[in-house]
Amino acid sequence: MKRQTAWRVFAGEFNDSTVEIKGEGEMKPSFVVTPLGAKVNRLFVIGVLTDVENISQEGELVRAHISDPTGVFTLYSGQYQKDVTDALTKIDVPTFVAVIGKARTYTTEEGMLYVSIRPERILEVSSDIRDKWIYETCKNTKDRVEAVMEAMKMDESNVTELTKLGYSLELSEGIVEALKNYENIDLKKYVALIKESLQYLRPGKETLPDLKIDKKEDEHKEKKLDEIDEEEDKVKEKETPKKEEPEEEEDNFADVENTVLETIKKIEGENGAPWDIITEKCKKAGVDKDLIEEAINSLMDKGLIYEPVLGTIKTT
DSSP states (O other): OOOOOEEOOOHHHHTTOOEEEOOOSTTOOOEEEOTTOOEESEEEEEEEEEEEEEOSTTSOOEEEEEEETTEEEEEEEOGGGHHHHHHHHHSOSSEEEEEEEEEEEEEOTTOOEEEEEEEEEEEEOOHHHHHHHHHHHHHHHHHHHHHHHHHHHSSSOOHHHHHHTTOOHHHHHHHHHHHHHOSSOOHHHHHHHHHHHHTTSOTTGGGSSSOOOOOHHHHHHHHHHHTHHHHHHHHHHHHSOOOSOHHHHHHHHHHHHHHHHHHHHHHOTTTOEEHHHHHHHHHHTTOOHHHHHHHHHHHHHTTSEEEEETTEEEEO
């Protein structure tokens, strides 16, 4: 499955999101659509890690907050992101961190949608790298504001016309979806967020065409961030035993997904199935623990299951 773009989005825009596109069919991911049309499955954010809190008795589920110039991102990480969870608990707060993760949603009984991030990777960074992220995210946000303005000028916004203006297909689709679902998008608010964010940069840097990173250590960390998707693929290749036939591997994983899905259906009831019970039942069925986690993540991306409450899974 194609790895989704990791969007640079400020917390002030991401937290305003109330629209979700549920994936349908085989290997279809879900997306959170922001008011500026960012069609987010994955995010790349940098800010100050302000707190990390254990929210389960076993300490396997933590909640953390990352502050950027416009607001606060909420992160939830558990036993199925053990490396990230361990890293979060070991970082001294406050400190600058970079996170790549999946957008996650929770809908209340009243129909209110809340967004959060399930981190895939976390890395401590310097203020210089944080400044560069702010600068790049300001540019990306400005591009989305301008794209929404162009769409608003049209008699009826459509993807074809937006792509003709040079905007990406992904952004064009997101903008059309945003204009359908958000009433009275306050563009002045997001312009103000850009201006406020630039004030966080060190004097003079907000006028530079690009931000430079001087320290070799920072260059190494930035390179690591830029190549993090490739690193993930390499790690997965090392962790997962290679089979001689790729088609056989895909068929085997499909069987794992079916086992996990059927297990959830059998035990979910009205309130859903607890993560630990799912894991226990699937392990008894002969499924490796790492494959259980991978299958659950894949089923979430396909929209076949969701987390109505943290640590609890239900089928859609």
